[in-house]
Amino acid sequence: MAKKIVIETHSAEETIKLGKKLAKHLKPGIILILAGELGAGKTTLIKGIAMGLGVSKVIRSPSFTLVKEYPEKKFYHLDLYRITLDEFLQAGFEQYLSKENICAIEWGEKLKGLKIKNYMEIQIKMKKGDTRVIDFVPHGNYAPGH
Ligand SMILES: Nc1ncnc2c1ncn2[C@@H]1O[C@H](COP(=O)(O)OP(=O)(O)O)[C@@H](O)[C@H]1O
Numbered sequence: 001m002a003k004k005i006v007i008e009t010h011s012a013e014e015t016i017k018l019g020k021k022l023a024k025h026l027k028p029g030i031i032l033i034l035a036g037e038l039g040a041g042k043t044t045l046i047k048g049i050a051m052g053l054g055v056s057k058v059i060r061s062p063s064f065t066l067v068k069e070y071p072e073k074k075f076y077h078l079d080l081y082r083i084t085l086d087e088f089l090q091a092g093f094e095q096y097l098s099k100e101n102i103c104a105i106e107w108g109e110k111l112k113g114l115k116i117k118n119y120m121e122i123q124i125k126m127k128k129g130d131t132r133v134i135d136f137v138p139h140g141n142y143a144p145g146h
């Protein structure tokens with residue numbers, strides 16, 4: 001299994017750049033599970049990923065809408081801040097986790113009960129000022145189907 005990668009950023013712009021770079025390595029079936037307190041930069045990183053995937057319109061935090069869909073890129077941005085695992089399942093959101101899609105899930109640690117085997121855990125920690133320490137921890141074969 002690949003090892004954890006730790007990257008530090010010092011501004012929102014740098015985190016967006018990192019997301020853009022990360023997007024180049026994403027393949028269908030990848031699930032990104034993002035953890036980190038409010039304001040850590042989860043949405044910012046995902047914004048960079050969306051830009052890197054070539055999504056034309058700028059995305060905003062989906063905290064109010066739970067899911068942002070970019071079907072033309074098969075990219076799905078979920079934010080579970082306001083819902084429980086039960087509500088996730090009842091809403092049928094499990095369907096997004098298919099091997100054709102790329103999913104980025106804020107507060108994705110709520111899905112622990114689903115025992116997802118293959119995913120990339122991304123933990124963002126806030127440090128002094130605008131510094132963020134971002135851990136990328138692969139679990140299983142986080143690029144299923146490849
Ligand atoms: N290094 C950094 N990376 C990401 N965001 C940063 C950074 N430094 C400051 N920020 C700011 O922190 C906030 C992160 O917000 P957001 O991405 O919505 O966080 P989350 O989705 O984790 O709640 C934004 O206001 C952003 O401008």
Ligand SMILES: [Mg+2]
Nearest residue numbers: 042043061106
């Ligand atoms: Mg957010």
